[in-house]
Amino acid sequence: MKRKLKVAVIGCGFMGRTHTNAHRQVANFFDVGIEPVLEVACATDADRAQAFADKWGFTSGSGDWREVMGRDDIDLVDICVPNNLHAEMAIAAAEAGKMILCEKPLAMDVAEGRKMVDAVEKAGVANLVSFNYRRVPAVTLAKQLIDQGKLGKIFHYRAQFLQDWTISTEVPQGGTATWRLDSAAAGSGVTGDLLAHCIDTAMWQNGPITRANAMTETFVKERVHADTGETQPVGIDDACTFFCRFENGSLGNFESTRYARGHKAKYTFEINGEHASIRWDLHDLHRLEWSDHRDDEEVRGWRSIHVTDAGGEHPYMDHWWVPGLQIGYAESFVHQLADFLGAIEEGKPCSPSFRDALQTQKVCAAVLESAAEDRWVDVPAD
Numbered sequence: 444m445k446r447k448l449k450v451a452v453i454g455c456g457f458m459g460r461t462h463t464n465a466h467r468q469v470a471n472f473f474d475v476g477i478e479p480v481l482e483v484a485c486a487t488d489a490d491r492a493q494a495f496a497d498k499w500g501f502t503s504g505s506g507d508w509r510e511v512m513g514r515d516d517i518d519l520v521d522i523c524v525p526n527n528l529h530a531e532m533a534i535a536a537a538e539a540g541k542m543i544l545c546e547k548p549l550a551m552d553v554a555e556g557r558k559m560v561d562a563v564e565k566a567g568v569a570n571l572v573s574f575n576y577r578r579v580p581a582v583t584l585a586k587q588l589i590d591q592g593k594l595g596k597i598f599h600y601r602a603q604f605l606q607d608w609t610i611s612t613e614v615p616q617g618g619t620a621t622w623r624l625d626s627a628a629a630g631s632g633v634t635g636d637l638l639a640h641c642i643d644t645a646m647w648q649n650g651p652i653t654r655a656n657a658m659t660e661t662f663v664k665e666r667v668h669a670d671t672g673e674t675q676p677v678g679i680d681d682a683c684t685f686f687c688r689f690e691n692g693s694l695g696n697f698e699s700t701r702y703a704r705g706h707k708a709k710y711t712f713e714i715n716g717e718h719a720s721i722r723w724d725l726h727d728l729h730r731l732e733w734s735d736h737r738d739d740e741e742v743r744g745w746r747s748i749h750v751t752d753a754g755g756e757h758p759y760m761d762h763w764w765v766p767g768l769q770i771g772y773a774e775s776f777v778h779q780l781a782d783f784l785g786a787i788e789e790g791k792p793c794s795p796s797f798r799d800a801l802q803t804q805k806v807c808a809a810v811l812e813s814a815a816e817d818r819w820v821d822v823p824a825d
């Protein structure tokens with residue numbers, strides 16, 4: 444008999460759907476001894492929460508997250524709301540002794556993030572931040588190849604996350620669909636929303652980032668606020684480019700923008716080592732490209748690995764179909780949950796924990812400070 448874990452999903456938008464889908468799928472594909480039970484879906488609007496609960500199979504819907512935190516029957520709180528609510532909800536959940544899965548970025552800023560880390564560590568509750576791209580099999584395979592030393596010494600890490608959905612000046616800020624453009628709800632723009640993913644993956648694969656030098660730009664300076672109808676200054680970064688140094692001596696080069704016409708979610712990275720290079724592209728997420736200088740000269744070049752082998756060669760793939768058949772974006776959330784539940788079962792921490800995500804928050808803060816002050820900024824190690 445599997446242990447049942449009663450789950451409250453807070454937030455019924457895009458991320459609420461990705462997480463709920465994972466809760467529904469995980470026990471069918473992964474043999475963990477814990478099974479999530481969809482107990483309550485919560486949103487500010489109680490009717491919206493109830494409609495979401497009905498559609499996705501929760502026992503009930505609720506318009507009051509504080510009441511949900513106080514319920515004895517809830518084991519795990521899954522926070523899928525705008526960034527400005529993460530800290531308050533996570534700290535309340537920790538104080539109520541709940542396990543917590545929290546959407547990225549961890550917090551609005553480092554100070555908030557520290558309070559969240561203190562809260563979960565003091566309460567001793569299981570905690571994980573949803574940097575889901577780590578768990579795309581091709582990305583996990585890249586990490587394994589690096590750890591096995593197959594690339595040798597790493598010289599360069601470069602990553603981009605490009606989108607084009609905010610170019611029109613007619614797109615509002617704030618509200619349910621466009622809160623990511625409102626600094627009061629999001630904290631920052633592409634730095635916290637998109638580069639945080641790249642930074643998390645990069646530090647996981649290549650170790651700590653120690654210094655950064657950045658520039659940011661806000662191309663559209665004013666937007667109508669969806670809640671008030673008032674035109675207000677835009678406080679987020681629309682684009683951010685930064686250089687950095689990693690502790691292992693390698694150089695980093697990161698770029699993100701929502702003004703790259705033609706790109707929807709073009710997250711790519713390339714890592715150059717002394718023996719080999721690898722590169723990955725979210726638009727083709729089941730492939731990892733590999734170029735090995737040790738290959739015979741006449742066949743040396745880039746090869747494209749179809750990361751779908753199910754015999755244990757490729758991470759996570761033995762849980763899905765048969766070799767050659769792809770999975771996608773949604774499954775990265777299933778993998779994340781399977782790893783989290785497995786860690787809970789074993790009483791071990793799961794990464795990225797709140798503490799791991801705080802380090803990403805510190806890099807984001809250093810990047811924003813560097814851009815504001817036009818200078819290199821060190822990233823504190825603690």
Ligand code: SOE
Nearest residue numbers: 457547606623636637640708
């Ligand atoms: C923004 O458009 C966004 O949805 C991010 O918030 C997600 O974290 C990213 O995975 C895709 O893009």
